[in-house]
Amino acid sequence: MNERRRSLLGMAMLGAMEPLFAMPAAPAARPALDAELAAVVNDPALQLASLSVLAIRAGQPVYEGAFGRSFIGNGVLPDKLATPDTLYRIASISKLMTTLGLMRLVEAGQVDLDADVSGYLGFRLRNPHFPERPITLRSLLTHRSSLRDEAGYSWPLATSLRDVLLPGDPKTFSSRAGPGDYFTYCNLGWGVIGTAMERITGERFDLLMERLLLQPLGITAGYNPSLLPPAALAKLVTLYRKRSTGAPAADTEVWNPQGPWIAQVDDYSARPPSPPAGIATYVPGANATPFSPTGGLRISARDMGVVMRMLMNGGVHEGRRLFERATLERMFARQWTHNGSNGDSLGGFFNAWGLGNAQFPDRPGMQLVEGGGFEAVGHLGDAYGLRSVFAFDPVRANGLVVLAGGVSSDPEQNKGRHSALARYEERILTALYRHAIAGQRAPT
Template identity: 60%
Template sequence: MKQGRRAVLGMALLGGVGHVLGGAPKPVVAGPPEARTALDAELTAIAQAPECQLSSMSVLAIRDGKIAYEFQTGQRVIGTGGAPSKAANERTLYRMASISKMMTTLGLMRLVEDGKLALDADAGGYLGYPLRNPHFPDHPVTLRHLLSHTSTLRDDLGYSFPAAKPLKALLVPGGELYGNGAMWAPTAAPGRYFTYSNLNWGVIGTIMERVSGERFDRLMKRLLLEPMGLHGGYNPSEFPAGDLANLSTLYRKRTVDTEIWNAAGPWIAQVDDYSQRPPARPAGIDTYVIGTNATPFSPTGGMRMSARDMGKVMLMLMNGGKHEGRQILRADTLATMFAPQWAFDGSNGDTDKGLFNYWGLGNQHFPDKPGMQLVEGGGFAGVGHLGEAYGLMSVFAADLAGKNGMVVLVGGVSSDPEVYKGKYSAMPRFEEQILSALHRHVIAGKKT
């Protein structure tokens, strides 16, 4: 998913909660002590802006390879019917939307290291059936194509299907879900044209299951979460009670699954609302055949994780794949993953109104160029991913060589982000403001 606001909530809903609790490193901000207070206040004001209010926010900034700042504001659960609201905190988990694609890719690259996958092999060989665009039958689709959104797969017929429906029924002519074949684009052969497609990651997750023999959600726990001591995952029905209690509901001020926004109305829960009942197991999971359809776990957007744990992942990437002395991924593997794979040349892809311009394997590149900058006035280039789903807006942006980075998780917006446009990028204005404030106060260390 790509990157994706009104009635005043007041301090009771959006009060700052910024200070970190319990044995964590003390957050610092470059400059005098009052700089911390100034940044807290600036971020709180952004969250409360009448143009686009944020139901909650959790941010983290890394400077010189260390966590330098954490801040939370707003409510992870907005109380209704007499039930109390629950404030966001440093351990609150959010469904991070498409940043999940980058996390899935980290798991996949571990399988590449283990020799179970090869980036340039015909992906159909892993699936057990042909994966070929009928418009270009002589061109294999590879994992490299899937990971760089150049596979020619499209989301026109959907990208999430019941567990009982194998992806083969969608991808192979004559299958029950194949229809008119609109999931295959006639634009150009695999590897030659970029179009952002969530379906790529459903295929990727299914391939990961096929070669490992493990269900996708549990496989990602083994490959990434457990080795790094991270909380969350792709399947809330298996979360421990503590994680589930600290999971943020995602909100919008619009009705569920419609495009009609009502900024003056109430916050309406979109997903991960478990205030009345615990999360159900994915439908049909008891009879699911591993390796046939991983989309119920949403490899494309279903990872839940806190900003703090996302910071641990970012530090691992900055430290050549090491986490607390343990090698999670080899440095050369990460170099391959974050190497450029596609760059827009004016005609070789769909940039989605300028949002996508450069891509690696499962990650977006953020050049410090006019119209593409993450921070106002420039000064920060990096890699990572953006996310938008169900009101959630998220950013993971890291300068791996400089060991500086920013994580932003917003749990809900009150107005259409497409209307609240940025001034110097394709992002909504509030994301520009958050990233610029973090960069100015923490990474650049300039006084305001």
């Protein structure tokens, strides 16, 4: 299939947004889909702590499901079941949401994606190996800035990002590829983007994203869990891995399928989340990384569907235009395609990229659903045991959201058959697509 055919230039107008789940799934399809997804969650080879999913067909939500437990008490505290409005820390899908906030500033004329980002940061950001080449927001959004994560990508609020970046730690910059030369996935880039957004607006990142994106969409979500209202906090999932009880909680790369579920992040069973240290005296524009523009958004699959439908609807939500259609076309236009030598695909995870979004060509070896048929744009997430998918076809207005809240064994030992995803992710996506969108039974 031609990679370029799925341009947003062909995005169909879907009319005014309807209430979520105005069109239910076919009665005959839902029990079979429920059963297939439950089988994935409870598969002895790789169990999931929780799962929340959503499917949209032709612009309308047709299926949502929740499985497993949002909190696991391990016999000490009561378990809590996942529900369709359970909030998850969605990991790197947060980057796409951050990009949407940035694009609102672009529309307002406050940002030029091709300007030297130094002007927005208030200090001269340069790769010391390529000192004459500016780093731009476009290069950050497309992971071609030459920044690297090896020296870290998050610091306490008391640490200025300027003090981290100006010394030029050799591990922070590529010595072989300058800005614009080479794709290397980089979380640090989004810390820089979030900090620039703060300095441009004078607003703290978490509050800025509330104003720019979450509040206009009527979404209860946030990059700062300490500000979630009590009702939302009660719905926040804890992310898990199974491991030996002797393994340190911070050791996030150890699995033991015979061990207990160990909380990795967002366990607030004993006490509510605390604000980031130093927040009372923080000056916006110094260091947005504690709010994690790169991965820290807490949101439900249902509300991710609200974002997805707004994008499918050309930037309109409930009759109100939030984005110009041209802005979204610009954001989702292809910026980079892996050709074997122009970037690190990380084993096939990254094959094509827009501005702050991954793109999923419907080609062998990189198909989201078994047998193909679903070419999409969006983003993936992977952190603290969670795996997440936000993917939609802007031409046909079909979309899938998957939030898996923890695994019992290493997903890398459970590789997929037709993509770089884990096999359990492939099974979930294929079941959703076949039942809810294509109307066919998914293979086992």
